[in-house]
Amino acid sequence: MKTFRVAVLPGDGIGPEVMTESLRVLEAAGKKYDIAMKFEQALIGGAAIDATGSPLPDETLNLCRSADAVLLGSVGGPKWDNLPPKQRPELGGLLAIRKALKLYANLRPVRLYPALFDQCPVRIPSGSGVDLLTVRELSSGIYFGEPKELDESHGLDTMLYEAETVSRIAKVAFEAAARRRGTLTSVDKANVLSASILWRNVVAKMGADYPSVELNHMYVDNAAMQLILNPGGFDVLVTGNLFGDILSDESAALAGSLGMLPSASIGESVNLFEPSGGSAPDIAGKGIANPIAQILSGAMMFEYSFDRVDAARAVEAAIEAALNDGVRTGDVAGGASSVGTRQMADAVIKRL
Amino acid sequence: MKTFRVAVLPGDGIGPEVMTESLRVLEAAGKKYDIAMKFEQALIGGAAIDATGSPLPDETLNLCRSADAVLLGSVGGPKWDNLPPKQRPELGGLLAIRKALKLYANLRPVRLYPALFDQCPVRIPSGSGVDLLTVRELSSGIYFGEPKELDESHGLDTMLYEAETVSRIAKVAFEAAARRRGTLTSVDKANVLSASILWRNVVAKMGADYPSVELNHMYVDNAAMQLILNPGGFDVLVTGNLFGDILSDESAALAGSLGMLPSASIGESVNLFEPSGGSAPDIAGKGIANPIAQILSGAMMFEYSFDRVDAARAVEAAIEAALNDGVRTGDVAGGASSVGTRQMADAVIKRL
Ligand SMILES: CC(C)[C@H](C(=O)O)[C@@H](O)C(=O)O
Ligand SMILES: CC(C)[C@H](C(=O)O)[C@@H](O)C(=O)O
Numbered sequence: 001m002k003t004f005r006v007a008v009l010p011g012d013g014i015g016p017e018v019m020t021e022s023l024r025v026l027e028a029a030g031k032k033y034d035i036a037m038k039f040e041q042a043l044i045g046g047a048a049i050d051a052t053g054s055p056l057p058d059e060t061l062n063l064c065r066s067a068d069a070v071l072l073g074s075v076g077g078p079k080w081d082n083l084p085p086k087q088r089p090e091l092g093g094l095l096a097i098r099k100a101l102k103l104y105a106n107l108r109p110v111r112l113y114p115a116l117f118d119q120c121p122v123r124i125p126s127g128s129g130v131d132l133l134t135v136r137e138l139s140s141g142i143y144f145g146e147p148k149e150l151d152e153s154h155g156l157d158t159m160l161y162e163a164e165t166v167s168r169i170a171k172v173a174f175e176a177a178a179r180r181r182g183t184l185t186s187v188d189k190a191n192v193l194s195a196s197i198l199w200r201n202v203v204a205k206m207g208a209d210y211p212s213v214e215l216n217h218m219y220v221d222n223a224a225m226q227l228i229l230n231p232g233g234f235d236v237l238v239t240g241n242l243f244g245d246i247l248s249d250e251s252a253a254l255a256g257s258l259g260m261l262p263s264a265s266i267g268e269s270v271n272l273f274e275p276s277g278g279s280a281p282d283i284a285g286k287g288i289a290n291p292i293a294q295i296l297s298g299a300m301m302f303e304y305s306f307d308r309v310d311a312a313r314a315v316e317a318a319i320e321a322a323l324n325d326g327v328r329t330g331d332v333a334g335g336a337s338s339v340g341t342r343q344m345a346d347a348v349i350k351r352l
Numbered sequence: 353m354k355t356f357r358v359a360v361l362p363g364d365g366i367g368p369e370v371m372t373e374s375l376r377v378l379e380a381a382g383k384k385y386d387i388a389m390k391f392e393q394a395l396i397g398g399a400a401i402d403a404t405g406s407p408l409p410d411e412t413l414n415l416c417r418s419a420d421a422v423l424l425g426s427v428g429g430p431k432w433d434n435l436p437p438k439q440r441p442e443l444g445g446l447l448a449i450r451k452a453l454k455l456y457a458n459l460r461p462v463r464l465y466p467a468l469f470d471q472c473p474v475r476i477p478s479g480s481g482v483d484l485l486t487v488r489e490l491s492s493g494i495y496f497g498e499p500k501e502l503d504e505s506h507g508l509d510t511m512l513y514e515a516e517t518v519s520r521i522a523k524v525a526f527e528a529a530a531r532r533r534g535t536l537t538s539v540d541k542a543n544v545l546s547a548s549i550l551w552r553n554v555v556a557k558m559g560a561d562y563p564s565v566e567l568n569h570m571y572v573d574n575a576a577m578q579l580i581l582n583p584g585g586f587d588v589l590v591t592g593n594l595f596g597d598i599l600s601d602e603s604a605a606l607a608g609s610l611g612m613l614p615s616a617s618i619g620e621s622v623n624l625f626e627p628s629g630g631s632a633p634d635i636a637g638k639g640i641a642n643p644i645a646q647i648l649s650g651a652m653m654f655e656y657s658f659d660r661v662d663a664a665r666a667v668e669a670a671i672e673a674a675l676n677d678g679v680r681t682g683d684v685a686g687g688a689s690s691v692g693t694r695q696m697a698d699a700v701i702k703r704l
Contacts, residue, residue, distance in 0.1 A: 090543045121580050122474055142494075142511060148546045155550030157511045159494060163504065189594070191442045194500045198507030224602035225610075228473050228580060242541070246598060250576035258577075 003036040004306055007067035009044040009060065012089060013279025014289035015073025016047075021345035022071075022294035025315065026301075028349045033311040035302065040067070044097065045075025045089035045279075055080075055093035061100055064270060069305040070101070071298065072274035077281040095143065101272060103265035104139040104165070105172045107300070108248040108276055110255050115323040119256030119332050128232035130254045133180065135173040135236060136244025138265055140165045141195070143241045161195040161240065166202040172266065173238035174210040183214045183235035187223045187243055199240065220247070227251050252276055257331040259290025262297035264304050271305045273297040287340045290329040292319055295348060318351040325351075355388040356658055359419035361396040361412065364441060365631025366641035367425025368399075373697035374423075374646035377667065378653075380701045385663040387654065392419070396449065397427025397441035397631075407432075407445035413452055416622060421657040422453070423650065424626035429633040447495065453624060455617035456491040456517070457524045459652070460600040460628055462607050467675040471608030471684050480584035482606045485532065487525040487588060488596025490617055492517045493547070495593045513547040513592065518554040524618065525590035526562040535566045535587035539575045539595055551592065572599070579603050604628055609683040611642025614649035616656050623657045625649040639692045642681040644671055647700060670703040677703075 008023070010016040023039060030037050042060040049055050055075070064070045075089035085091050097103075112120050112130035124130060145158030170186075177184040186203045188196035200217055207215040218226070220243045226233065227247065231254050239247060252261050258277030265272045275293030283289055295315060303312035323332075327347040330338040339347070360375065362368040375391060382389050394412040401407050407427070416422045427441035437443050449455075464472050464482035476482060497510030522538075529536040538555045540548035552569055559567040570578070572595045578585065579599065583606050591599060604613050610629030617624045627645030635641055647667065655664035675684075679699040682690040691699070 085543070085549065088543070095544070143544055145508070150546040150549055152515065154512060154514045155545070155547035156497070156513075157545045157547050159509045159511065160506060161508075162506045189597075191437070191440070192447070192495055193507070193509045194502040195507035195509050197437065197502055221597045221601035224576065224598045225605045228602065228605035243598075245541075245573045246576045246595075249573035250580065250602065253577045253580040 001034065001036050003038050004068040005038050005040060005066070006301070007064045007070045008039045008041045009070065009072045010041070010047070011044050011073040011075040011279065012046040012077050013074055013281045013284040015075070015279055017285070017287060017341055018275070018289050018291040018294040019071070019073045021291040021341050022298050025295045025345050025348050026298040028352055029302070029311050029315050032352055033308060033314065035306060035308055035311055044072065045093040046077050046080045048093065049080060049087070049089065055087065055089050056096045056100070061097070064097065064101060067270060069301045070270060070272040071301065072272055073294065074275060074277065074279040076279050097272070098138055098265065099144065101270055102139060102268040103272055104137065104268070105169055105266040106136040106138040106244065107176070107264045107266070108134040108136060108261065110134070110251045110261060112255055113320055113323050115320070116256040116260070116332055119334055120254055122228055122231060122254055124232060130231045132231065132234040132251060133176055133236045134244055134248040134251060135169065135176060135238040136248055137165065137169040137240050141241035159193065159195045159242070161198050163198060163202050166199050167206065170203045170206045170238060173236055174206060174213055177213045177236040178210060181235040182212055184216070185223070185234060185237045186215065186217050187220050187237055187239035187247065188217065189220050190217070191219060195240070203238070223247060224250060227254070248276065257290060259293050259329065259331045261293050262300050264297070264300040266304065271301070273301045287342065288330055289341050290331050291341050291345050295319065295345070314352060315348070318348045321351040322347040353386065353388050355390050356420040357418070358389050358391050358653070359416045359422045360391045360393045361422065361424045362393070362399070363396050363425040363427040363631065364398040364429050365426055365633045365636040367427070367631055369637070369639060369693055370627070370641050370643040370646040371423070371425045373643040373693050374650050377647045377697050377700050378650040380704055381654070381663050381667050384704055385660060385666065387658060387660055387663055396424065397445040398429050398432045400445065401432060401435075401439070401441065407439065407441050408448045408452070413449070416449065416453060419622060421653045422622060422624040423653065424624055425646065426627060426629065426631040428631050449624070450490055450617065451496065453622055454491060454620040455624055456489065456620070457521055457618040458488040458490040458596065459528070459616045459618070460486040460488060460613065462486070462603045462613060464607055465672055465675050467672070468608040468612070468684055471686055472606055474580055474583060474606055476584060482583045484583065484586040484603060485528055485588045486596055486600040486603060487521065487528060487590040488600055489517065489521040489592050493593030511545065511547045511594070513550050515550060515554050518551050519558065522555045522558045522590060525588055526558060526565055529565045529588040530562060533587040534564055536568070537575070537586060537589045538567065538569050539572050539589055539591035539599065540569065541572050542569070543571060547592070555590070575599060576602060579606070600628065609642060611645050611681065611683045613645050614652050616649070616652040618656065623653070625653045639694065640682055641693050642683050643693050643697050647671065647697070666704060667700070670700045673703040674699040
């Protein structure tokens with residue numbers, strides 16, 4: 001049996017504590033489903049700055065490059081907010097590792113568990129639900145386009161999309177839609193932006209290759225509104241780096257808590273899995289953070305890097321069972337009694 | 353008594369019908385509050401394309417330039433969607449008039465009327481409400497930055513902010529916040545974009561001139577989430593052209609219907625007032641569109657172009673009274689019985 005080598009980067013804030021608990025769950029699932037894993041820890045973000053001076057040490061990057069998958073916690077916190085931007089945990093750590101590992105597709109599923117229906121801040125028509133997937137382009141767009149300029153009198157960024165980059169992400173999205181409910185919404189601002197006109201043309205053309213997928217195009221301003229008015233109307237959304245950042249966080253609000261939401265970033269050779277939420281410095285170290293986002297990120301690793309859908313579904317089912325039994329961390333307890341990070345993980349393990 | 357010359361551009365879709373009704377309300381309010389107005393109509397958008405070949409004829413622009421204020425309906429529709437982008441109603445009409453009139457500040461208030469509390473798709477904690485104002489920079493950013501490039505293999509746009517442009521819009525926002533509840537949230541993506549770092553620096557520096565205003569900075573992804581999780585937490589938001597486009601439409605969802613929402617665009621010499629929503633081609637010509645957004649845009653004209661806060665407040669109060677009495681167009685009736693565009697306007701006039 002192959003042993004999967006997993007680079008584990010707990011990072012900052014709640015990262016380390018939710019990582020510790022999620023690894024226990026993954027170990028238990030691995031035992032049950034015969035998945036052998038070797039976890040190798042490394043530093044990233046503020047933790048790496050404090051120890052080495054760099055938010056993404058070479059050692060970390062080398063480990064990730066040689067691993068079968070990367071599990072990330074979260075990076076950043078007030079302690080490092082006054083460093084020059086490129087040395088901060090976000091730009092120098094998170095964006096740098098995305099770039100170095102050539103991660104190009106960020107998958108952010110948002111599912112409202114029936115048990116958490118009352119935690120959804122949006123009134124969902126009864127009988128419907130929320131179960132959508134944002135496919136965000138992660139390697140290009142205004143995050144990385146050159147030139148970037150900054151002085152006292154002006155700041156400038158470049159939004160660039162090349163047809164090949166758009167095809168690559170569109171393919172991921174069409175295939176995800178074909179495996180799900182068969183509807184793909186491509187989000188752009190083609191009434192204003194040239195990069196969006198290119199985007200729309202490439203996606204529309206690819207639509208012909210996927211006759212089973214119903215493709216529609218939506219402007220980003222309208223999408224931001226429709227996510228509130230009719231979130232159940234979305235299946236898969238595909239969009240650029242910046243719009244994906246905004247819309248995936250917006251849709252995250254629908255799940256009741258950021259603490260519920262995993263993400264997978266698909267790369268050219270290795271994939272990275274991390275919670276959608278941030279490092280939540282305000283609750284770090286208290287043992288109360290919701291570990292589910294981190295655990296579900298591990299489930300996505302089973303599915304996307306180890307091709308073990310069985311184990312992924314089992315972890316998800318165990319989480320759902322725990323929630324159905326009323327086990328909740330504070331963020332999704334709606335004021336009722338709640339458990340800590342460790343007990344939440346225990347509850348999931350028990351139901352595996 | 354001065355007679356204000358108002359350029360009236362009904363545009364496309366529901367534009368003409370809501371414009372007609374709103375002018376009746378403004379006439380009535382003008383009579384009551386001694387505001388003399390002369391309305392002069394001109395073409396814009398698809399209507400102008402059909403009649404003249406151009407979405408923004410010179411004649412229209414000349415009229416607007418010589419007027420005391422511009423009232424716009426809405427532009428665009430499927431009929432013109434296959435024209436080349438720059439000849440379409442949106443780019444060639446709306447964006448072109450914004451540029452020609454040097455409109456730089458777009459004010460988009462969103463208020464959830466108590467009578468429409470049940471129409472809000474987001475669960476608002478009882479006792480709180482939604483009453484926020486997005487101040488969107490309208491003259492710059494990625495909408496107008498050069499270069500723009502487009503060919504078969506790539507699309508490119510430039511997001512540019514200059515310190516002076518940011519100061520100008522920040523001043524509008526600080527002053528609005530000082531007149532309202534005293535809280536200003538500046539929204540950017542300063543952890544990634546150079547234009548945002550400049551933006552944040554300029555806004556932060558200006559904060560010192562407004563000690564009575566509480567200034568905070570928020571990333572756009574978080575703002576998109578907080579607008580759902582805690583919309584009552586916002587007073588004034590100030591942000592760039594693209595983020596303002598997205599967030600103001602998102603926040604529009606909170607009002608129950610786009611049909612409720614006006615906007616004002618402040619220019620270097622003349623201001624323009626238009627509903628936040630679009631031309632709604634699906635319901636155009638049926639006499640059922642909600643005229644309130646257009647009427648409230650007229651109230652903003654009273655306030656911002658004629659300096660007549662008294663008349664503005666009176667129109668707003670008459671609308672509120674009509675809603676409280678249960679008079680509603682279909683979009684905000686929640687399935688209960690509803691009235692048409694004309695009756696809604698009549699109900700407002702009656703309560704003036
Ligand atoms: C921290 C930040 C640079 C990052 C992004 O904008 O991509 C984050 O918001 C995310 O979505 O992962
Ligand atoms: C029609 C479009 C170009 C326009 C914009 O993006 O500014 C619209 O969405 C708006 O907000 O007024």
